[in-house]
Structures are given as structure tokens and as C-alpha cells.
Amino acid sequence: MLVLSVVLASVAPPIAGPIDPVARVILALAVVLVGAKLGGEIAERLGQPAVLGELLAGILLGNLALVGVSWVESIPADATIDVLAKLGAVLLLFEVGLESTVGDIMKVGGRAFTVATLGVITPWVLGWGVGALFLPHSSPYVHAFLGAALTATSVGITARVLNDLGRAQSPEARVILGAAVIDDVMGLVILAGITSVISTADRGTGVSYLDLAFVFGKALVFLVGALVAGRALSPRLFGLAGRLRGQGQGILLITALVVCFLLAYVASAVGLAPIVGAYAAGLVLEEAHYVELVGRSGRSLQDLVRPIATFLVPVFFVVMGMRVRLQTFAHPDILGLAGLLTIAAIVGKQACALGGLGAPLNKLAIGIGMIPRGEVGLIFANLGLGLTLHGEPVVSQGIYSAVVIMVVLTALITPPALTWCFRRAAAEPVVAWQGVVVPALAAAAGDGGADGAPHRFLWSAYRQAQPWLSASRAGRAAAPDPPQKARPPGARPPLKSA
């Protein structure tokens, strides 16, 4: 930490010097990428997905001002870095979308809709309650607004964790991603509605249901249009692109990126998050449409998108972490509200698990996967800062900070929780057979299983055996979890093998 801060202080760019803007961005990117790799590495060694380490590295970098290094703090305020980070999120969702098709999503469509609806109503009600409890003198509109900030899942974190765990194509992933797209639309409509209600209440005129219907209609037309028309046009587009004579790799990659960027733009133009459009673009492009170009380029589209995502995605997560101001955690009253909001946000989304009933799905994973809040919550909070009701802003600075803390905590909780949840499901058979399987795996790990997979497997078995974990599983049918057996002599948790 000290070494880091000395190093970073010594490379501080001259503030007033004639430094090229590209140089400033490039230095920022170097710092962010180094932070991302080191943070991700530490997280992986602790058995956690890399994204958690990237977020924490971001928090560390963003608060170096506390130890006297202030220039790093300005990185997330740079407009270009901000756009690059968001471009990272767009590419991440595009990459995840590429791994599924529209058909895959249609199969889970009804279920995703149920999950989204449950996951919008419950947090809204709970958040409304938290508002009523903490701000008894405010208008119910303010309480409703606060609750509404909890409705929309920010799917970036979950998508990344699912990617890190190699689960991006699981049925749970499709339900979560589909539901997150749907609740983005719902959150948008609620935002438009509640803003309209509050501003008309402030002015004393009537609510325009027409405006509301228009907002909803635009989003719906976009989604249906993108998926139906996009899927129909994609083969033709690649047919045309295939007639170009340039290098196959360039044509395939650029055509795909252009589709991604255009749909992300249109999504934004109709009021949705750009990442929703990027995900839709990923779904629409199916390998069957461009198999000829893949042959010419010698690389799959995923192979070509991955290096760009490898470069830009960590920027998103580190910058997200850098926006956290640790100072805000020092105010007890804000912390109280933030804590309750966070609980409402987490508990509220567990209703999503009900949407998974009656199918062989990991219900807990669905509930956990829907937890992260992000842009939409922050957009609500930001809008609330500027919205007034009877001369008072709907969202005060204190409430704003509480929403930010809620966003950060839900983002930090999801990666370890989701990892635990998937590994737990995977480890269940191990517990039953552990007398045979675990010692064998331990022996393999002791022989230097270098890729870490046996370690991880053991680690989940090990954690399964911890009393505090089994306590949290009380009331479930399976597994007695004897600690001694689950951690045989040869097995080391990856924590110590670092």
C-alpha cells in the first residue's frame, strides 16, 4: 500500500503541463489495468471471481487520496475514461449475449417475465417501507421514489460473475439475463411514471398517462423489433458483408461491432440502458448467420471480441469501484439508511426465486443473481437530486449517498454469494461421496494440479463443511457436513496455497 502510493505519487502527471489528452487517458488506463489484474489475481487466489477483486482494487485506487495520492482519484471523472468504462460494459453484455440465441431466451421468456415482475414489486414495496420508516416527514411520493430506485437489476456484475464461473450459458443465466432486460424496461417505465407524478403533484396538474404509455411503447417496440427484425436481418447483413474482399477477421468483427453499437445506441435513444441493446445484439447474431466469415477468418466471433473485452471490461469494474468514497461510510445516519436500503434491495430480489419454482433451476442463484443494482439506481438518485416537491429536493445529498452505498454493497455481495451458491450446488454430490472422492482429489491437488480446478472444488467442499456455512443452510434436507472428513490431511484451501 505504501509502496503503491509512493510509486503512483511519483508518476503523477504534470497538472498544468502541455500533456496530450491521449497521454493522460493512457496513463489512467495503465493504472486501472494493473489494478484490475492484481485485484483479480488476489480474488481468484481466495476462490472468488476476478470481478470482486477488480471492484475492490478500484475502491483502493479511488481512495488513495486518503494516503496522500490525489491524482488517481480524478481518473473516473475523466469523460473519456467514463465512456471507455461504459464501452466495456457494452462489450461485456455483447459477449454474454453472443453465447445465447434469441431462441434460447424465448424458451425462458415467460419465466424471466415472472422473475422480473416479482423482482420489481417486492424491492419497491420494501424500499417504500424503508423510506416511510426513515423519512416519516417526507411525502409518500418521496418514499415511493426511493423504493423505485431499488427496482432494476444492473446485470453487468452478474453477467461477469457468470462468465468468470463459466456459467454464462446455464439456464439460470438465461433467466437472470432475460429478467434483467425486462426489469430494466419496467424500471424505466416506473421512473418515467413517478417523475411525471411528482412533477405534476408539484405543479398541481394531472398525470399524463399518454406519456407513460409512450415511454413503455417505445421500449417494447425496440425490444421486439431488435429481436425479431434483427434476427431476420442478421443473415442478410452477413451475406452482404461476406461479399467484401478484405480480411475475414476484420469484416466479421467490424460488422458485429457495428450491429452491437447501433442497437446499444437505439436502446439508449428509446430510454433504455445501452447495455440492454448490446445484449440484444449479442442474442441476434447467431454463428449460423456468419459461418462463412468464420471460415474465412479462422476465428470465431467470440475469439475476436474477447481481446477487446479483456481490455475494456476491467476498466468498467475498476472505475465503478473508484467512484466509491470511503468517507461516506463514516456518517452513522446515512449508514443506517444505506444498510436498510441494502437489506431491502437484497431481500426484495429473493422473491425472484419464486419465479423459478416448478423447474429444475437453482432458485437461490436466480435470487442472488438479480441482487446487483447499478446505473438505473444511480440514475434514479441523480434525477431525484434535481427533482423538487414543495420546494424540497426529492432526494437529499444524504439519501443520494445512501443509494450509492446500496449500489456498492449489492455489487460487492453478489460475486462471492453467487460463486458460493453455484459451487455449493456443484459440491452437493461431493458431500455424499466425500469419503471416496475428496481424498482422491486431494491427492491430485497435492500432486500439483496446476490449473487450480481441484483446489476450487476442494475449497467449496471445505467451505461446505464450515459450521457458519452449514448454519446458513439449516432447514435443508441434505448433508450432515462433518468438518474433519471434508478436509482430509492432504487438502489445502487455496487461501493458503498462494
Add this chain to the structure above:
Amino acid sequence: MLVLSVVLASVAPPIAGPIDPVARVILALAVVLVGAKLGGEIAERLGQPAVLGELLAGILLGNLALVGVSWVESIPADATIDVLAKLGAVLLLFEVGLESTVGDIMKVGGRAFTVATLGVITPWVLGWGVGALFLPHSSPYVHAFLGAALTATSVGITARVLNDLGRAQSPEARVILGAAVIDDVMGLVILAGITSVISTADRGTGVSYLDLAFVFGKALVFLVGALVAGRALSPRLFGLAGRLRGQGQGILLITALVVCFLLAYVASAVGLAPIVGAYAAGLVLEEAHYVELVGRSGRSLQDLVRPIATFLVPVFFVVMGMRVRLQTFAHPDILGLAGLLTIAAIVGKQACALGGLGAPLNKLAIGIGMIPRGEVGLIFANLGLGLTLHGEPVVSQGIYSAVVIMVVLTALITPPALTWCFRRAAAEPVVAWQGVVVPALAAAAGDGGADGAPHRFLWSAYRQAQPWLSASRAGRAAAPDPPQKARPPGARPPLKSA
């Protein structure tokens, strides 16, 4: 053109709407990338490198305001797009640098130094003369300043053409790239020197040779330090990176990008162009240093950098084209000065060919490869706008426009000239053996040689046979060029095979 302008007008982003900044950038990227691919395609079908098409597509897009579409014009003014474009240039030079090693460059070091020196002195003298001719009433300092704007080669265009032609590893390429790095340093020192001379002449104090030595020293220390220390540290760095447990592709790519970004930043901090640092970084990283990581990732570093370059490099060239204002071509007096400056710039760099004497090098290619001017010329012009001598700006708006036109023209001339020059050299043996080789190749092409290479080869043979081409080769020893023979019945130039 009409269709294009209607389409682009219809997707115009709402100017005042609450559009996400990332959405604006993403739309701009989509437009730029589509322009780049279509322009590149047309250029390639005409037997020219794709970069020429990208520049021309940029000029077209940037001047759509002339037919009523004005929002596209604002793209190059966007700060983020500007940085992304420059990031593209950085990645291009990094990619080109990766294809050579420090040792390769050292081998041509003395020659590159001679080439650079000749290529700095002659255009400076010629430009000085043009200034004295056109601006007889200005101070000789102004003439010297104008000449100095012609000194430094902007290597982006040449590097890209060499890449497009698959010549990035030729000895000529190494001499050109090495010389361009060296003349960037020389240009920098001249800029510092002349600025200091003019401002002291304006103020009446003495010139600070100490400042001059400091500027030169910094640049020299950077270059030597980057190449020597970088090469020594690179194996250790990758040794450390290899201990990370993450995916091999991510570790290899991110480590390399961080080295590239840091060196580009330091280059900029010492006053050099960031692309000089990026090229140095590419030279320093040798596959031998990270062979273990390549094994783990299953991809070479070039393979991983290429998709990012494929995405960002065309942005640089299209945006460069977009900055051209066709209106400036309408002023005859500016055009006159611009024309003479361009001639001085082109002819001046032909002295570089003398640096290639006594070696089996394509001297003409060296002279042509050094032609393009870019950032440094524009930096000179920009600085001159703000510099005053006896109350007058050293560079007037008219002179500035002339310098911009010179930059554009040298950029546009180089790709076709260099292509012609390399193909002409390559085609020489074909002419001798054409009775055997050409018909065989033509047969192969007729059988559907899909990758286009036989077409290109034939095309160069075909052009070799054109009277207007052989006329330009008058005075050389070889090749009588009978048109009928060089274009046998089965052969079609790619122009018509579209």
C-alpha cells in the same frame, strides 16, 4: 451519396435530449467503422491499400455538411472520439513494433540516422525557401518556422500501408520506421529551438542553449532508456506476470498493453509523440520473453492485439480524413502556398533515398515512405498560431490552412505511391518471366483463387504493362512491357472482377 446522407440525417442524435455520452460515442463509432470498411473495400478493389479508402471515406463523412447532414461533422470534435482515434494510432505503432525487435532496428540504426538527418535538413531548407518566396515581407524567423513544420515524418500512414502490403518486416520498413522515430526527436528539438529563438527575438533576450540541450537530453534519455532498460526488464516482467493464475490470454494481453501505454505516456511526458513510445514498446517486447504465456494462452500476442487494432486503427484514419475541410481548397492563394509546401515536403524527403545508397534497399520506397506529415506538422502550425513576433502571429490562419492541406495531401499521396513503388519492384521478375508465370497465375486465379493474392499479383503485372506506368519508368534499364503479353486472355484486373 444521396442515400447515405438521407440515412445519416435520419439517425441524427437528438441534440438537446438526455442522450447518454456513451450512446453518442457509440453511434459515432458505428458510422466511422461503416465508413472505414466501405472506403477500405473500394480502395482495395482499385488495387490500393485500405487506408487510402479510410482517409477518403473520412473526407466524405466530414464534409457531408455540404449536402445538408451536419451532425456527422461534429464527430472528430468529440474529445472521446479524438482520444480513441489516437489510441488507434498508438495500437497501430505498437502492433508494427511487435513485428520487429530492438536488434532488428539496431542493425539499421546508422542508416536510419542518415535517412532521418537528410530528411530533416532538405525539407526544412526547401520550406524556408517557399516561405521566403511567398511571404517576402515576413521575418526570416517566420520562414524558418514554416520550413521546420515540414521536418518530421508522421509514421502512422506509412506503417499502415506497410502493414496492408505485408511489408512491415522488410528492411525498408525498419529503416523508415527507425528514421521516423529519430526525425521525431529532431523535429522536437527544432521546435523547441525555433520557438525559443522567436520568443527571445520578440522579447529581445538571449537564446537559452541550456533549455535546448535539456529538451534534446530528455528525448535521448527516454529512447535509450526505453530500448535498453525495456529490453532488459521485459523478460523479468513477463516472468512475474507468468506467476499470475488468471487466463493466459488476459495476462499476456494486459501486461503488453500496460507496457505500451506506460511507454507512450512517458514519451509524451518528455515531449515526444505518444506513438513513438508505443513503437518502442513494441520493439522491446520480444516473443522469447513471453513464450510461456503464449503457450498458456494458445494465441500469440499479435493475435490478441489485432482485434483491438482492427477496431480502433480505422477510427484514427477516418477521423483524420474528417478533419479536412473541403472549403479550404477553394482559396487560390492558400492553395498556391499549400501546393508549394506540399512539393517541398515531398521533394525534400526524397533526399532520404540517398541514405539508402550502398545497400540492397528499395531507395525509392524509403523516400516515399518518409513523405507523410501529420501531428508534428500540425503541432508546429498550432503553436505558430499562438506565437507572436513584433505583434504579428508567426503563423496566420491562411498559413495554418496551407499546412493542413500539405498534411492531407502528403497523407493521401503516400499510400498509392508506396503501393506502386513496392509492386513495381516485386513485379520486375514477373516481367522477365511473364511468358510462363503470368498465364499460370491467371489460370490459378480463374480457378477461383479466393484469397485475392493472385489477383493482386496479376494486377501489379497488369499495371506494369500500362503505357502510362512504363512512361513514368523511362530511363530505367529493365523491362520493355508489352501490354498484350502481360495481360493474357484469362487474366482480369480486380477492377472488373467485382
